[in-house]
Amino acid sequence: MGLKNMYGLRIIGTGRALPSRVLTNDDMTQYVETSDEWITSRTGIRQRYFCGENENTTTLAIEAAKKALEKAGIDKGEISCVLVATSSGEYAMPSTACMVHKALELDENITVMDVGAACAGFLYAVETARALMIANGGRYALVIGAEQMSHVLDMADRNTCVLFGDGAGAAVLMLEEDAEYVSVTGTRGDMAIMVGGPRREQPMAMEGQNVFRFAVSTIPMCVEKLLEKGGVTLEDVDWVVCHQANQRILDASVRRLGVPAEKFYKNLDRYANTSAASIPLALDEMMESGKLVSGQRIIMCGFGGGLTWAGVMMRA
Ligand code: ACO
Numbered sequence: 001m002g003l004k005n006m007y008g009l010r011i012i013g014t015g016r017a018l019p020s021r022v023l024t025n026d027d028m029t030q031y032v033e034t035s036d037e038w039i040t041s042r043t044g045i046r047q048r049y050f051c052g053e054n055e056n057t058t059t060l061a062i063e064a065a066k067k068a069l070e071k072a073g074i075d076k077g078e079i080s081c082v083l084v085a086t087s088s089g090e091y092a093m094p095s096t097a098c099m100v101h102k103a104l105e106l107d108e109n110i111t112v113m114d115v116g117a118a119c120a121g122f123l124y125a126v127e128t129a130r131a132l133m134i135a136n137g138g139r140y141a142l143v144i145g146a147e148q149m150s151h152v153l154d155m156a157d158r159n160t161c162v163l164f165g166d167g168a169g170a171a172v173l174m175l176e177e178d179a180e181y182v183s184v185t186g187t188r189g190d191m192a193i194m195v196g197g198p199r200r201e202q203p204m205a206m207e208g209q210n211v212f213r214f215a216v217s218t219i220p221m222c223v224e225k226l227l228e229k230g231g232v233t234l235e236d237v238d239w240v241v242c243h244q245a246n247q248r249i250l251d252a253s254v255r256r257l258g259v260p261a262e263k264f265y266k267n268l269d270r271y272a273n274t275s276a277a278s279i280p281l282a283l284d285e286m287m288e289s290g291k292l293v294s295g296q297r298i299i300m301c302g303f304g305g306g307l308t309w310a311g312v313m314m315r316a
Contacts, residue, residue, distance in 0.1 A: 007134050008179025009126065011316050012074070013172040014284035015067025017060040017146075018271075019051040025162070032158035039162050044247020048165030048272035050150040057089050058096050060168035061146035062103045064280070068142065069104070071287075072172035076104060079172075080138020081111040083129050085121030085145045085276035087305070088152050088198060089114060096146060111136070118194070119243045119304025120185075121145060121276035123312050126173065127183050133175040144170040145276035152196050154203035163246075164204075165272035169280025180297065182230040184222060185310040188214075194305035206305075215245060215303050219253035222301045222311040230313050234259050237313070238296035239286070243303055244268035244278040265291070275304065283316075292316050 024047045025036035039045055051060075061084055069076055082097050082104075089096040095114040106112075111132055117124040122145035129141035146168035153161045193211055196204030219242055227233060234240075240263050242250060247268060254261045265282050274281060279300050286292035296316045303309040 007130065007175055007177060008181030009130055009173045009314055010176050010179055011171050011283065012174045013068045013070070013072025014280065014287050015064045015071060015170045016281045016284040017063035017067070017168045018049045019055040019060065019166050021050045021052045023048055023050055028162050031155045031161060034158050034162055042248070043163060044269055045163065045272045046269045049167055051148050051166050056151070057086055057146045057148040058099045060148070060166065061096055061100050061144045061170070064146065064168040064170035065100050065104060065142055065144055068170035068172050074140055074172065077107055078140045079106055079110060079142050080136060080140060081129055081132045082106065082142045083113060083115050083125040083144070085115045085117065085125040086147055087116060087118050087121070087196070087275060088148045092198070100144065117304065117308040117310070118306055119245065119273070119275045119278065120302035120306070120308040120310040121304070122279045123300055123302045123310035124185060124308070126312055127185060127310065129173060130175065130181070139175055141173045142170065143173055143280070144168060145278070145280045147275045147277045149273070149275055152198065152204050157203065157205070159208055160204050160206055163273050165274050167271055167274040167277045167281050169277050169282070169284050171280050171283060180313070180315050182226050182313045183311065184225045184229065186308070188307040191307045193307065196305070212246070212249060214307060215249045216252040216256070218303045218309045219249070219301050220256040222309055223257060223299055226299055226311045226313040234263070236297060237263070237299050239263060239265055239292060239298045240301065241265045241279055241282050241286070241298055242301045244271065244282065245273045287316070
């Protein structure tokens with residue numbers, strides 16, 4: 001298989017939203033016995049954003065979506081589906097996607113739903129949006145990753161509460177004939193080593209070291225599968241944008257793949273792990289700063305609870 005797909009995707013607009021509260025590592029010592037030194041050296045995280053009053057997964061998703069739509073410069077009537085990747089929505093129903101649909105006053109005759117694949121959720125949603133557009137004849141999709149991780153954390157568990165943050169990223173994607181697009185998705189349902197409910201009543205718990213091992217083998221595997229499917233090498237790729245979980249996971253992946261570290265985008269020092277939001281949040285930051293320019297080839301790779309993993313290679 002080559003890189004040209006009969007129907008690929010292009011990113012035509014991105015947006016991001018962050019809540020108002022910033023918590024440094026020192027701030028986390030009010031909840032658990034920890035230190036800036038422990039968190040920084042084990043994870044690379046220096047701060048995270050947590051939702052304040054009147055902020056949640058929905059408000060973040062709506063803000064990021066509005067910005068992405070504005071940058072895309074298309075009529076919102078042209079959006080054929082809205083997918084929100086999240087594990088921390090306010091309700092099972094209505095879905096977060098339905099609340100975005102309401103806030104943006106979108107057309108009735110479109111597909112609107114949440115996608116649950118934890119930190120791989122954004123890429124699962126991208127893949128689903130593409131399939132929906134091919135099946136139903138749509139041209140533009142609004143795909144969002146939004147999380148209020150602070151709502152699903154046990155703030156007394158130092159093994160998890162220091163690792164995550166809140167935020168949202170959104171992308172307007174255009175279906176284009178003969179555009180480059182290669183994807184892979186995978187699931188290890190037998191590895192339920194990260195578990196948690198949508199609310200604090202069943203907070204997240206995780207086998208940290210096993211998740212670490214899974215991540216450092218999955219990123220290189222995912223990247224290599226994409227390269228093989230596309231018939232290109234990492235030298236032909238401008239950026240690798242991985243789910244931002246831990247600096248040491250990214251460093252180990254860089255070493256295993258033997259690529260220059262600069263090719264891997266990193267921002268987890270400022271946001272911590274924002275689960276499904278981390279990849280679109282990074283895309284928007286990269287676009288805004290001019291690091292990622294239209295036409296560049298990127299690989300995106302996500303991995304998370306489930307366990308799930310997914311990768312996409314395409315042009316920005
Ligand atoms: N502050 C201080 N000490 C801590 C903290 C903390 N926040 N958390 C754990 N410790 C202690 C432990 O209690 C343990 O103490 P003990 O030896 O007295 O029992 C000690 O630190 C070492 O714990 P380890 O688990 O061995 O620490 P490790 O070096 O493995 O790092 C970490 C832990 C950072 C969680 C690592 O395993 C990791 O990054 N795993 C991947 C987690 C991850 O990224 N998950 C999400 C990815 S997938 C997704 O995003 C959905």
